[in-house]
Amino acid sequence: MDKRIRKFLFLISSLTILSFLLVACSNSEKTGGNKKAEVPKSENAVDNYGLGDQFKAKDELTFTMTFSDHPNYPYKKDWLLLEEIKKRTNVNLDMTIIPMSDYAQKRSLLISSGDAPYIIPKTYPGEETPFVASGTILPISDYVDLMPNYKDKVEKWNIEPFLEGLRHDDGKYYVLPGLHEDVWPDYTLAIRTDIVEELGFDMPTTWDELEEILVAMKQAYPDIIPFSDRWTFSSTLNIAATSFGTSAGWGLGSALNYDKANDEFVFGPATEAYKQMLTYFHGLVDKGLLDKESVTQDDDQAVKKFVNGKSFVIGTNSQTIVDYRKDMKEILGEGNFAIKKIIVPGGPVGQVMGGSKLENGIMISAKAKDDPNFEALLQFIDWLWYSDEGQEFAKWGVEGVTYTKGSDGKRVLADDVNYVGLNPKGTKALNVDYGFSGGNFAYGGTTELLHSMFSEEExxxxEAMHETKELILPDPPILYNEMELEQSTLLSTPLKDFVNTATYEFILGDRDLSKWDDYINELKNMGMEDYVELANKVYKK
Incomplete structure (x- = not known):
């Protein structure tokens, strides 16, 4: 072969290999690779810090932190919580106190201005997105190798599928989420079980069975609309949507649902499943079984109807049912009523349950990585928020002061301490007076820890939810880049606003379900097809 030809072929071959390596390298960076971020050794970090180790800084440290201040248990600088954190970890927390109602807005201003504290808790997945491109918050997934308690729970509890939804187009995630050992279903419906028994029914297991009970209630008590809901009906739509094969209400999210059979996303509120759900609830309204005011009344109005015996079904969670029962004892009298949380009814797609093992979590300011005590900061967060000891401490407080623990491991609040009705005789509140079990620190943990503050009823x-329901895993993520995300948001915002309005109109009968095709055309005119096409293009990429 001619020498010049051999040289030419060699050059082409070399360029091909080089191009392949560059692409591979690029893709590795794009997906976050398996690369560990380099972190300078901190003199105040614990040497050889590992799973289950107590973190305690060698010298006293101060870390800055935002604090979402709840009006029911406002911040107190002399809380035992803060005193004990200092004692156990040698860390002071310099708090930026923000009223809960202003937290999201003021947090954004602090981050955008570059003045954010290092630790930024009470961040729900998705709220970090506006700050990713600017580099003002840390891609924390680069640093989790320095957090052994966090890593252990991710692996042991099979958290990875849920973390996928947190990742951005660079393959990294920017929020350290609260981690639960299992999915925690909380919201459902409360029902007057005394009325159910009086009418000769068992507890409903499907939405159709619930309708049968509502019909019987209406026949027996014609002056009452049996189902009058709270939370603008958004909670009920959320829990019902999963069993109808769609998403709605609080769980509407992006309004995109993953079609596994075709490996693509569809616009959920335009599907037959969504129409079927709306048809069901409109039927309840049409028969006088569901109060039209459910979508407009404030919570106090809905609760007042229920506790006064003017309705028999309402949305609830583990805390509100305690409140209902307390009010009903005062109004109706003990022994004159009985209520219970029902297992979320099954629907057309069966006995299924949505949910996540993740909870709100922590962003870390990007400037923290330049602090000489950055490694100690990561260890501190790992111990307080993710170790078994730290999670028990944040929830229950100090053994011998706020609670005791028996030889069987069961925790009991101290005689003078109350929390969510666990010890009604207690004169001090675990959260108000001591700072424990508050939303900035206490979330996540083992199922045993979660259940430790639940009533037997809860x-x-x-247990019944987990025994009777099949868990639906989260949809795969759509990893938009900054420009794609902006385009997606511009398309989705008016679409979702329209869907929320139309959903209520269909349920109430103000929009005729026979005109469903007109509704679909309105969605198309608003850019639904472009929105879905963009999502699938990014997903396939």
């Missing part, structure tokens, strides 16, 4: 509900 534990029974949790």
């Amino acid at each position: 534990i029974e509900f949790q």
